[in-house]
Amino acid sequence: MRVKTVLCFNKPHCTSPETVSGKPDRQDMEFKFDRSKLFYPFVINYITSLHGKLELMSRDFYTKIEKAIADGHSLDDFIKHYAGDDPKHIKFFQDILASNIKPTVLLGQLALKSEQRQNHVEISIPEIAKDFVDNHEYLLPFQIRASGVLLIMAYETSPDIKYDKTDPLWNFLYHCRNAIAHNGKFNIDDRGKKRLPAKWGNLEILESMHGLNLFKDGTDNPGFLSPGDPLYLLYDIEQTYL
Secondary structure, eight states: OOOEEEEEOSOTTOOOOBOTTSSBOTTEEEEEOOTTSSSHHHHHHHHHHHHHHHHHHHHHHHHHHHHHHHTTOOHHHHHHHHHTTOHHHHHHHHHHHHSOOSOOOOOGGGOEEETTTTEEEOOOHHHHHHHHHHTHHHHHHHHHHHTTHHHHHHHHTSOGGGSOTTOHHHHHHHHHHHHHTTTTBOOOOHHHHTTOOEEETTEEEOGGGTTOBSBOOSSSSOOSBOTTHHHHHHHHHHHHHO
């Protein structure tokens, strides 16, 4: 049975699922980030950024789907046309189509104003959306690596000096943050070796992992974490230290 995780932010209705006995159902889990603590705004930014990438890709899909349907084609025909017979590509397009495909309106308050130039940077959202779809195999690994910014911000805003640098959990975050700052790869140099062991649950960062990608991004370098892991990691650190 697949475990469901609910991400909450201290809402009154967001309570732990219970069984008839009143004990939490181990098949359902939930974790709450505290708005009054450090990680909340960074987690929100992380989630909206990932959603925004899907939203961006959906814009070009929506335009193409409207035209395909108007021309009498089915969604299966549409997927086959763009994905061919590659199962990986087919699943990618199916996942996009299963999402809320109709694009939302961009907010004017998020316009890219420049104080130095005293103007706004003009961007063709449809052009970027088309490029993201057409070149997703090239662009997605970079987007996944960029997810690590969440870990950098979380680490740099935490009072590192207060924590025990021999603590395995804190060292795990340290090495993840350090990997992001080194092109997304673990950098276990002489300084890094002093911050071992680095453990989080059943995961451990070892000296032999020097050069390994922090995130599994679909490249030949196998990688270590997936995009959901930063949320779990920061939650465990918040509960342990903050």
